[in-house]
Amino acid sequence: MSETPKNAEILSRYGQDRDNLMPILHEINNTRGYISEQDMQEIACHLNISATDVYGTATFYSYLNTEPKGKYVIRLCKSLSCDMAGKEKIAAALEAAAGCAFGKTSADNRFTLEYGNCMGWCDLGPAMLVNHDVHTQLTPDKAKEILSQLK
Amino acid sequence: MSDKLIQIQINGKEYEVPEGSTILEACRKAGWHVPTLCHHDDLTIAGICRICVVEVEGWRTLQAACATPVAPNMKIHTYSDKVRLARRNILELMLADHYGECYSCLRNQKCELQKLAYEYGIDEYYFGHKTERKWKVDESSYSVVRDKDKCIQCNRCIRTCEGIQTVGIFDKVFKGHDCTVDTFWNHPMRETICINCGQCINRCPTAALKEKNETDLVWEAIADPTKTVVIQTAPAPRSAIGEEFGLPPGVCVTKKLNTALRAIGFDKVLDTNFTADLTIMEEGTELLMRLKKALTGEDCIKNATLPMITSCSPGWVKFCEHFFPEQLDHLSTCKSPQQMFGALIKTYVAEKMNVEPKNIVSVALMPCTAKKFECNRPEMHDSGFKDVDFGLTTREMGQMIRETGIKILDLPESDFDNPIGHGSGAGMIFGATGGVMEAALRTAYELVTGRPVPFKDLDIVPVRGMDGVREAEVKLENVKPEWSFLEGVTAKFAVAHGTGNARVLLDQIKEGKSPYHFIEIMACPGGCLGGGGMPIPTNLEVRKARAKAIYAEDHAMDIRKSHENKLVMELYKDFLGEPLGHKSHKLLHTHYTPRGKKAVDPKGSV
Numbered sequence: 001m002s003e004t005p006k007n008a009e010i011l012s013r014y015g016q017d018r019d020n021l022m023p024i025l026h027e028i029n030n031t032r033g034y035i036s037e038q039d040m041q042e043i044a045c046h047l048n049i050s051a052t053d054v055y056g057t058a059t060f061y062s063y064l065n066t067e068p069k070g071k072y073v074i075r076l077c078k079s080l081s082c083d084m085a086g087k088e089k090i091a092a093a094l095e096a097a098a099g100c101a102f103g104k105t106s107a108d109n110r111f112t113l114e115y116g117n118c119m120g121w122c123d124l125g126p127a128m129l130v131n132h133d134v135h136t137q138l139t140p141d142k143a144k145e146i147l148s149q150l151k
Numbered sequence: 152m153s154d155k156l157i158q159i160q161i162n163g164k165e166y167e168v169p170e171g172s173t174i175l176e177a178c179r180k181a182g183w184h185v186p187t188l189c190h191h192d193d194l195t196i197a198g199i200c201r202i203c204v205v206e207v208e209g210w211r212t213l214q215a216a217c218a219t220p221v222a223p224n225m226k227i228h229t230y231s232d233k234v235r236l237a238r239r240n241i242l243e244l245m246l247a248d249h250y251g252e253c254y255s256c257l258r259n260q261k262c263e264l265q266k267l268a269y270e271y272g273i274d275e276y277y278f279g280h281k282t283e284r285k286w287k288v289d290e291s292s293y294s295v296v297r298d299k300d301k302c303i304q305c306n307r308c309i310r311t312c313e314g315i316q317t318v319g320i321f322d323k324v325f326k327g328h329d330c331t332v333d334t335f336w337n338h339p340m341r342e343t344i345c346i347n348c349g350q351c352i353n354r355c356p357t358a359a360l361k362e363k364n365e366t367d368l369v370w371e372a373i374a375d376p377t378k379t380v381v382i383q384t385a386p387a388p389r390s391a392i393g394e395e396f397g398l399p400p401g402v403c404v405t406k407k408l409n410t411a412l413r414a415i416g417f418d419k420v421l422d423t424n425f426t427a428d429l430t431i432m433e434e435g436t437e438l439l440m441r442l443k444k445a446l447t448g449e450d451c452i453k454n455a456t457l458p459m460i461t462s463c464s465p466g467w468v469k470f471c472e473h474f475f476p477e478q479l480d481h482l483s484t485c486k487s488p489q490q491m492f493g494a495l496i497k498t499y500v501a502e503k504m505n506v507e508p509k510n511i512v513s514v515a516l517m518p519c520t521a522k523k524f525e526c527n528r529p530e531m532h533d534s535g536f537k538d539v540d541f542g543l544t545t546r547e548m549g550q551m552i553r554e555t556g557i558k559i560l561d562l563p564e565s566d567f568d569n570p571i572g573h574g575s576g577a578g579m580i581f582g583a584t585g586g587v588m589e590a591a592l593r594t595a596y597e598l599v600t601g602r603p604v605p606f607k608d609l610d611i612v613p614v615r616g617m618d619g620v621r622e623a624e625v626k627l628e629n630v631k632p633e634w635s636f637l638e639g640v641t642a643k644f645a646v647a648h649g650t651g652n653a654r655v656l657l658d659q660i661k662e663g664k665s666p667y668h669f670i671e672i673m674a675c676p677g678g679c680l681g682g683g684g685m686p687i688p689t690n691l692e693v694r695k696a697r698a699k700a701i702y703a704e705d706h707a708m709d710i711r712k713s714h715e716n717k718l719v720m721e722l723y724k725d726f727l728g729e730p731l732g733h734k735s736h737k738l739l740h741t742h743y744t745p746r747g748k749k750a751v752d753p754k755g756s757v
Contacts, residue, residue, distance in 0.1 A: 037336050041749055050319025051749075052335040059325045 004031045007039060011046045018047055021057060025064055034065035062116070070105045072150050074098070075116030075129040082118075082125035090126050093140035097147040111147065160226040174205055174216035174227055183229050186238065186267055189305035190217040191354050192690050193676065195314055197306050201241050202267065206231045213237055239271050247278035249357070250285075250300030256358050261687055263356035264303060291339035293527045294347035294363055294520040294683075302332050302359040308351035315676060317651040318470065320345050332359075344473045344748055346650065348466035348674045349520030349544075349683015362520045362684055365541045366551050372512040372540075373416040379504065380512045381419040382412055383492045386427070386582035387518035387679035388545040390700040394686040394693075395549030396559055401696030403704050406564030413565070414557050417514070419504070422567040424574020426488040426495070427581040427590070429722070430463065431713035433739055434485045434587075435595040436730035438669055439634070446636045452731070456480040458645075458660065458667040461587050463487040465525035466674025466683070468743065470650045475657050476745030481670075484740040488581065489515045489522055490531055493538030494738040495571065499726050503570045508536050515542045518582070518682030521674065533738050544684025571722065576705035577713045583698045584648035584678030585614035585621065588671040592625065592644070594714045599627060599634040609711055615702070617677065617695065619652035620645060622667070643667045649676040 010027055014020040024043055028035050035043075035058050044051040058064050065073075076082075076091055095101055098111035105112040121127035124136035128143070135146055156167040161181050168177040173196070178185045189200035198218030205216045208226035213234065221227075228234060245264065253265050286299040306323070309332060313319040320343045324333045334343045352360045372378050389405040398404070412420045437452070437459065444455035462468055462483045471479060486494070492515070497508035515522060522542035525531065531538045543551075552559055567573065577593050580586030589611040596604045604611060604625070613623035622645045627637045645667045647653045653672045659665040675681045677694035680701060710716060727734045 040335070045748070050313060050322070050335075052319055052322040052324075052333075053313075055335050056322035056324045056333075060323075 007042045011042065014046070016047055018049055021047060021049070021054065025054075025058055025061075029064050034068050036066075062114075068105075068109075070112035071110050072130050073112045073114065074147075075114045075119075076102075077117070077119050077121070077125065077127045078115040079118035079122070081122035082127055085125035087126045089140050090128070090138050090143050093143045094128075094147065097144045110150070157221065157223045159221050159224065162227070162229055168221055170221070172221055174207075174214065174219050174221055174225075175203055177221050178205075178216060178227070178229060185216050185229055186270060187217060188263055188267065188303070188356055189307065191307050191310075193315065193354065194307060194310040197310065200245075200303070200305050202238055204234060204237050204241075205229050206234050235271070238267075239273065240277075242267055242271055242273055243277040245303050246273065246276055246280060248281055249303060250281045250283075250298075251358075256301075257361050257364070258358040258687075262358065289339050290363065291341035292345060292347065292363065293341075293524040295340055295345060295349060295352060296361050296363050297340055298359050298361070299331060299333075300359075301357045303357055304330065304332055305356055306332065307354040307356065308332065308360060311350045311354050315649050315651050316346070316348060316350060316470075316674070317654050318344060318346055318473075321351070344746075346466045346469040346473065346674060347521035347524040347683075348650070350675060352520065352683050353681075353685065353687055353689045362544050362547065363523055364547060364550075365523070365543060366547050369512075369514055369541055369543065369551070372514075375512075377510055378512045379418045379506045379510055380416065380514060381421060381496050381500070382417040382514040382516055383421045383423045383426075383489070383496070384408065384412070384516040385423040385489070385518060385679065386579045386701060386704075387682060387685065387697070388516050388548065390582060390680060390697045390704070391518070391685050392545050392549055392552075393560065395546065395552075398560065399696070400693040401700040403700045404559065405704070406566065407559055407562045409567060410562040410565045411552055411555075411557055411559045412516075414562070415551060415555055419500075419568045420572075421492065421496070421500075422572050422574045422578075423488050423492055423515070424578030424581070425571045425716070425718065426491040427578030427587075428575050428713035428716040428719045429491055429739065430485055430488050430581075430587075431577060431590050431594050432719060432723075432730045433491075433735060434459075434461065434483050435591050435598065435713075437483055437485065438591070439595060439599070440731065442640075442668065443636060446640070454480055454484070458665055458670050459483055460670045460672055462741075463581065463587055464672065464674045464679075465519065465521040467650060467653060467672045469521065469524070469746075470653065470674060471657070472744055472746040473748050474654070475661070476747055478657060478660060479743045479745060481660065482743060484742065486531075486739055486741045487522075487525065488578075489517060489542065490525060490538055490741070491739045492571075493526065493531065494533045495722075497534035497536050497538060498738065499722065500570060508534060511536075513538065513540050515539050516545070516548050517542050518545055518679045518685045519675075520544060520683040522684075530741055545682075545686060546684060549686065569718075571718055573716065573718050575713050575716045576708035576711035578716075579705045579708060580701055582679045582701045583615070584673050584676075584680075585611075585616070585646045585671065586678060586701070587673075588614045588623075588644055588646050588669070590713055591669070591671075593712045596625060596627075597712065598714065599630050599637055601631050602629075603712075608706070610702075614644065614646050614671075615698075617691065617698075619649060620647045620655055622646070642669070644669050644671075646671045648673045648678050648681075650674050 040054040044054045100106040102113045121136050126138045127136045153170045155170040157170045166181045188202045189197045198215045203216040204213035206228040289297040309321045390403050393402045393404045409420050440452040441455045460481045496513045501508040526539035526542050577590035624643045626641045680697040681694045
């Protein structure tokens with residue numbers, strides 16, 4: 001991964017009001033992929049709030065990571081329509097292709113498999129997200145094909 | 152809340168209530184009981200448990216009474232069918248996710264969830280019941296034990312720690328089904344910046360938070376014939392232990408408690424008021440020396456930082472170590488009365504009793520959970536042994552007495568044991584916020600001027616009461632020749648209780664704007680009488696009642712000034728030498744550890 005900015009540099013661009021918590025969490029998450037325990041302590045010091053408050057906020061949001069994840073985070077929709085459209089088969093295909101179970105990251109750190117909630121593509125299910133890109137009308141073969149394209 | 156009254160109807164009856172009050176406040180005022188669980192009078196409104204729901208005519212859904220303001224002509228029903236069914240469902244859902252059985256629970260008969268289950272006639276687990284633990288009980292802390300499986304997520308501990316104490320070790324983490332109340336990164340309590348005050352325990356409706364129970368270890372020591380078990384009792388527990396046996400708050404049972412402790416098997420029952428008096432002698436002298444150095448430049452004491460702040464409250468001390476480590480020089484170097492006593496019991500008292508210090512087990516009955524942590528500090532070994540072996544809370548002692556079957560309220564009264572078994576009224580009021588300040592003033596003023604403090608009956612009323620921060624000043628005139636540098640000085644004092652209030656005074660010091668010479672800080676609201684080890688419930692009314700009892704006991708004492716305690720003077724003559732002298736310094740004074748507010752304490756809390 002390329003050189004990412006240090007916390008001090010990131011924090012210096014934000015004020016010390018609590019309103020800055022979400023933008024800071026977003027920035028660290030986006031640039032570094034996750035927000036570590038150390039990051040949270042430094043954010044807490046900067047905003048003069050408790051570190052537990054930062055932790056509670058960060059863990060509330062599924063799209064903020066608190067641990068390192070794979071290069072590609074795959075979120076398969078687990079909501080009703082996608083489930084009825086064959087989510088289970090897609091899940092099995094993804095696990096086989098990624099080489100790890102749901103909730104886990106592959107050994108080569110390429111893929112993390114997760115379930116997500118409705119992404120608004122109920123008419124085109126099953127659907128999944130690969131980082132920020134949506135893929136719809138999945139079949140097991142299509143899912144494998146998508147993963148094989150990701151390097 | 153405004154003065155304007157509005158007309159509302161509760162259960163078909165008309166009432167006039169202040170505009171802006173909540174439905175809960177209106178109902179309570181009108182005498183209608185509405186059950187609560189997440190609501191606590193000391194805390195901000197949460198409105199999350201929904202047990203207080205009521206029906207409002209014309210409104211589609213039930214409303215949480217604690218979080219809904221009254222409106223003109225509102226028609227409220229507090230026990231309609233819809234309301235009762237909803238409350239029952241809420242309770243059944245809570246019980247489905249609440250581990251354990253009532254009869255094997257420390258809070259049996261003192262649990263708010265259990266009480267509500269009784270109130271609403273719950274006789275089965277309609278939605279099932281959690282029969283297996285999901286989490287390990289966290290017993291890592293010397294003071295506070297956490298049992299997450301019993302947590303009902305009322306957020307009271309979060310609001311206490313963050314709102315009242317401004318420490319903030321708890322928060323809701325993760326969400327939905329995975330949501331728990333937790334510490335930073337789920338670290339064990341010992342590794343957090345918990346100040347051990349136990350205020351969260353006092354407000355926890357269930358047994359999700361409790362003190363580290365050490366009664367079995369004390370029983371074991373009592374049963375050991377080779378051990379001499381000595382107990383000291385602090386003033387606050389005496390004003391409250393009666394509550395554990397059905398007395399209303401505000402009745403001191405000091406002398407009955409002495410008898411009960413002997414019946415339990417303690418070999419000596421000593422009075423912490425004695426070392427409170429000793430604290431005043433040491434701390435008062437320290438204050439005067441700091442003032443002397445500041446005003447005359449004479450090098451009479453090493454640390455002359457002003458304002459000087461009291462150091463009796465171990466919760467406050469740890470708070471300062473975490474949040475204001477750069478201001479630790481403001482703390483008096485005096486140990487707390489508990490630890491002074493500990494150091495004396497295994498030296499002076501051991502000698503007097505003719506017992507080897509290693510065979511003494513020193514127990515302290517305290518209103519406090521932080522005292523457990525304090526006695527385990529590595530520096531508290533000045534007697535050559537662990538100065539205080541166990542700190543028991545008022546609740547734990549209630550438990551020990553219950554186990555004996557002794558009817559404490561029917562017992563005859565008895566006095567403390569000597570050689571250091573007599574304290575003054577000044578020592579007694581250490582138990583209330585403002586008490587240490589008042590006791591110090593009674594002695595320091597008289598030492599300097601030769602006259603008693605200029606307040607009727609020695610009651611220094613401006614430092615009493617329950618306001619978060621209070622201040623007072625005394626002009627020093629016609630002082631004794633040896634204190635001439637104080638002539639004409641207006642000495643300024645401040646008192647704060649609850650570390651949130653303390654923060655106000657500490658921030659002032661940080662900004663260089665503090666006008667005070669001497670500050671008293673207690674970690675718990677109300678001081679020791681509102682301590683984290685006191686009987687549950689503790690709220691403002693209860694704290695006021697206990698304070699009244701403590702001040703009444705002060706009035707009834709034969710001596711009310713620390714420097715008039717003959718036994719203290721004898722101790723100086725026989726053993727210690729003089730205040731701040733060499734021996735005092737070794738046994739009665741301490742130092743502090745700058746810890747910083749990083750949520751994980753690398754030193755593992757001690």
